Amino acid sequence: MKLEWLVSSMLLTCSMVTLGTNPTRSEEISTKEFQKQTPDSTTTSSSQQGSLSSRVQSVKSTAEIWQIPKIQRPIPNAQILVQTPTPTTPAQKIVQVTAVKANPTNKGVEVILQTSLGEQLQITNRSAVNSFIVDIPNAQLRLPSGEAFIFRSDKPIAGITGITVINFDANTIRVTVTGEAGVPTVELFDSPNEGLIFSVASAAASSQPSAQPQTQPNQSTSETQPTQPSASSDEPIELVVTGEQDGYRVGDSSTPTKTDTPLRDIPQSIQVIPRQLIKEQRITRISDALRNVSGIQEPAATTRNVFDVPIIRGFTPNSDAILRNGLRERTSSRIPSETANLERIEVLKGPASVLYGQGSLGGTVNLVTKQPLSSPYYSVEASVGSFDFYRSTLDLSGPLTSDKTLLYRLNAAVETSGSFVDFLERQRYFVSPVLTWQIDRNTKISFESEYLATQQPDDSGLPARGTVLSNPNGKIPRNRNIGEPFDVSESGNNRNVLRVGYNFEHRFNEDWQVRNAFQASLSNYPNNRIYILPTSLSDDGRLLSRTVRTFPAGGYDNTYSLDNYVVGKFKTGSIQHQIVAGFDLFREAAGGQQINRSIAPLDLFNPVYTQTLGGIIGDPSDDETTSDSLGFYLQDQIALFNNLKLLLGGRFDIVNQTYKDFIDSSNNDFQQNEAFSPRVGIVYQPIPAISLYASYSRSFQQVIGTTFDNSLFQPEKGTQYEVGIKTDLSDKVSATLAFYNLTRSNVLTDDPDPDHSGYSIQTGEQKSQGIELNIGGEVLPGLSIIGGYAYTDASVTKDTDTELVDNILNNVPKHAFTLWTTYKIAQGDLQGLGFGLGLYYVGDRQGDLANTFELPSYLRTDAAVFYERNKFRVALNIRNLFDIDYYASAQRDLAVYLGEPLTLQGTVSWEF
Incomplete structure (x- = not known):
């Protein structure tokens, strides 16, 4: 039986079952x-x-x-x-x-x-x-x-x-x-x-x-x-x-083990962004939320694009760094995400391949969505801010039947905004209904769906010369756009994504339960999508040569994920076991037509826009890449003693990848890979408030796509060693100190050949080692903090280009820290008044893998003031309080991304 036939059959069955919507992790x-x-x-x-x-x-x-x-x-x-x-x-x-x-x-x-x-x-x-x-x-x-x-x-x-x-x-x-x-x-x-x-x-x-x-x-x-x-x-x-975690201290998480295990009992570093923080910071992008996590850096293009894949512990994931309710989906600039229906964001540092299959070595981000409530709940919110920012959200929930066996939740959002970058405008429309049916006291099924339509042109940044490097013509204005107005007016650069799925749970008794979940993520970008890329800068630093990448027939990126597992508890003598055993199926199909065209160079200091498109450059492409994977996994959480716990796990993956060229079938290709990924961890608690842990794990990830010459990429593999200490400083404050060492091979990097702009190659080996310190909770009555420090030493250790060996990985600072704190007055005439302050420090970073230029360090300050009384809330959030000029990230010497200037956002919300 062919793997692709098996995957197709089982996923088709699940698709027929999915008529409405998806998973539930906690109930409020x-x-x-x-x-x-x-x-x-x-x-x-x-x-x-x-x-x-x-x-x-x-x-x-x-x-x-x-x-x-x-x-x-x-x-x-x-x-x-x-x-x-x-x-x-x-x-x-x-x-x-x-x-x-x-x-x-x-x-x-x-x-x-x-x-x-x-x-x-x-x-x-x-x-x-x-x-x-x-x-x-x-x-x-x-x-x-x-x-x-x-x-x-x-x-x-x-x-x-x-x-x-x-x-x-x-x-x-x-x-x-x-x-x-x-x-x-x-x-x-x-x-x-x-x-x-x-x-x-x-x-x-x-x-x-x-x-x-x-x-x-x-x-x-x-x-x-x-x-x-x-x-x-x-x-x-x-x-x-x-079931919603109150405050910044989170006691447990299902992401690391697929069980509700206290974080102190897990031999790996985990951080959780709770709903309270999302609300206080008025977060509307995943990347903005992840700024609060130590060891995570903004990916290139985050500040002006929809790209949500973060750099974790020095490594940029290929695509599989983000889960949704524990199910894999591909994440890229073509597949945006929304925060309106998020309950919390869980970040697992290091590999998660044993339970979730192919994934990033640096870490995994799990987006946990809001679930229906058994009592009526209604919330409306409206925001207005700088650069013509307008956003409204709606959150409704409650029972549909008198016995409360049928519950619903509906989240919706509408957003329009400009930007500090010329003619870079955005529109977002989002709706997410969820339906939960409590069949009996031991059986429940939830259907979940969401639809997100966005219109946002891509932005390619600015050259290093004129931003971080000197230019004889002076500084390039940070509002400069190297694209064209028709990138917005004609193509619109629409991206649409529909997600549908279900989550089924049944408890046989107090010790055994089974779960089955499915999700389909269907993403497409319609006809006439346009993306303008810089190709070179003139010697005088003034004229920027460009190429226009067009998608005349649009494109698509669809994923299907099915997960089945059983959770059970039993004893062998005096030793307690909790096992997770299951299998999962995953399919991704991505493709589209692409034609590259020429366009006149742009004078960066005196731009003339509305240039017409030139002739076709190179050969058009029309292709599709399909990946099918089947994985079997087993995990055992063993309590040897009350204060000594062992975690053992293993997974076997079979992955097929097929490449089809619809123009020249001689380029068609197929490959199959198999891999075993182990996981071992131990936790020792000398006293209940302190956990000492150590772990070893490996990751496996098949790389989707091809090189410039249509060759398939080889799988990426990784290894992590981690030791650390977790402590509960009080019942409201916890902290984690972690030391790690990661090794990653077959890594994708940008193709250095200027004629291969936008393509990637695989270098030899990269390593990252570092220290992370995290703290979160209510340190004093009304005073809450969440923060962290990260030291990251990430470099190239092997490469076909010997000049890259020992180079520092780009966009990875040696030192970085984040701190967000709020104080809320609990009594008196000013009861309900609160203040927030955020500090985000990012050290010097290399702008490209060749280490030809450096992004300087920066300290960004955010602030907030809010008033909450009788479920009515008004807030003012200020980002980049002191309006500093800073550089968020870079892809190469022609693509440096500046951070946003002083930005205000006012919000009014009402719960009833």
Whole structure:
């Protein structure tokens, strides 16, 4: 059976299934369900740690209460100083908390963790500043469908600033209650009918005189007279139970392992751009979001094109650096992306080939989209900014049926803008509907689609002479465009992409589940697309020779991705395993007609536009490249001990590539490649707050396309070694320090032959080694930061051109750091007012692989001021606050890209 026949058959089957839309990773539930009745409960004491099972009694109308002391300070021994959950043994079963509810009481509010196994839970508690913190080991927040969620309540009662319930790690639930003036009082109840109940009162309320005596002579000081929470108000307390990560600190990610594993347990560096950051920075491009990730640099042409493929750890990916909900798709300047429907962006540093197949050695970016909500949610937003920037977005969600088994979400965006570059105008139209059907409590399917239509001419930058290098005629104005106005008015350079797919999940039991997902990405650019390329600069530095690349019949780039895998948990003796086993299929077909034409040179200092096209240069082309891949993978996450974890994985790929020349069939070509990609990692946690890790992995990537003489490229291979340390500086702040060494062979680089402009060749070998430091979270109440530093030493180690050996890879700075911080006033007359400040430093970089010129370092400053009250938000974002001239990137000596000048963007949004 031929591989291409197998791929075609299975992908065709999935295409027939896909009628609407795609995947779901987390579910958000906004609820106001607050029952006012008081459950019969048996109360327990848990001053430091106690087993609830030892205190469960027959339910009576009134029960004894054992109160957690009004924060009794623990003895400062080594264990308490660490302040971590009680270690668990692999043999202990994880208790699933399936829901969180809240009821107002005459004292404050009670928070109910619903589970039928409450008697198995143990707790530890402590205080920190104004927070009361309870850790519940051997427990996880999981919806009946198996998805993880978090609980959040902001200002539920007077004196309490917030209550959160989260999965602190893979084995622990953490409950945090924060008071305004002091540590709150928390009473613990165990209800056989409902689960675990926390009765919360503010420090001020608990200090008021009580009509009931607090102790009896024959009772210990930790006991009180029997009481019961009771409702005292008819006003509901608005709560949010959400799968959305709150703040900048993200506890887990599914991208590295295809399981919801805490980041601290993964032997690889991961960074997550949460929705909050996307909103605060008013991000509308993927490349703008990735600026916040250490070790990532802007690709060439990002500032003025739609190119979203980033440079990660020194290496520029060919095409497969970006996933969408864990499914591969080709990403290039012909396939733009939108942020309106993004929930978060997850960045996995280093290879991800074991789980996702062919991919970049430097890293992988996973775009996680918004999913339907079970309660009505509506949001509208409008922005206006510099250079005639106008943008409006819409976000709607909620149930379609009364039983909430059918949910929807609809995101839409419209954008028009100019640019600081002459006659470089953009238009974008985007819509993305999602439909989720909860078939039963264990089975769910989501359909997702999106359509993006863009109109934006390509921009080829400016020559190095006159920008970063001296030119006898002076500096070239940074608004200069070497293209032509008809590039916009006649061709429009439209790019359209339609994505459709589905995600199916079924849980057999608490330990085993299966997932099946499919996505088709259909991208095309219509007839008459025009792209003007610079070919040479005159000796006097004034006249720029150009070539016009035209696509008279348009072109296309279509991908189809199918992934099937099972996730299971089991034990071998005392050792806990979590395996992922599956296979995936991927197809890409790209092609189109191309004709190169001549055009008159352009005077860079006195341009005359509207030049007519000249004759045809060279031979026209009309071709198609198709790639089919089949991969089998297996991964095992092994908990040897509670603090020692091993990750083993392997993958076998079969990849076919076919090249068809529709003009001269003698150029047709075919090749097949096979590869095995291993992955090994280990994590050791001397104390729960610190993870030491080491890993080894390999990558494999078939390179799509041909050289100038129509020869197919050989597969690219890579190897990574990485060691590092991850730490939770607090329950709201985490940091990672990583050291890595990468080796990459068969790398694509620009063809240095001026007659082969726009084509690539493969050089020998490149290496990158470096250090990365990342930090993110809420360092002080209201003050949040996300930032990182990267040292990158990337160079050519082998090449057919010996003059390139030891050269530094272009666009890769030795030193770079990024920092974004916000402060939000939480109380008083200015409550809701916030400020943001961003610093982005990029060191000196080489402008081309030959190292003939250098891009100077720069420090860009961004700022923001915003006001948010009652779900109404107004914001002003300022990029390049001090209006510095800087160079974002370069492709070669004729293509240097300048960064945008001072740019303002005002936004008004309303959620209801």
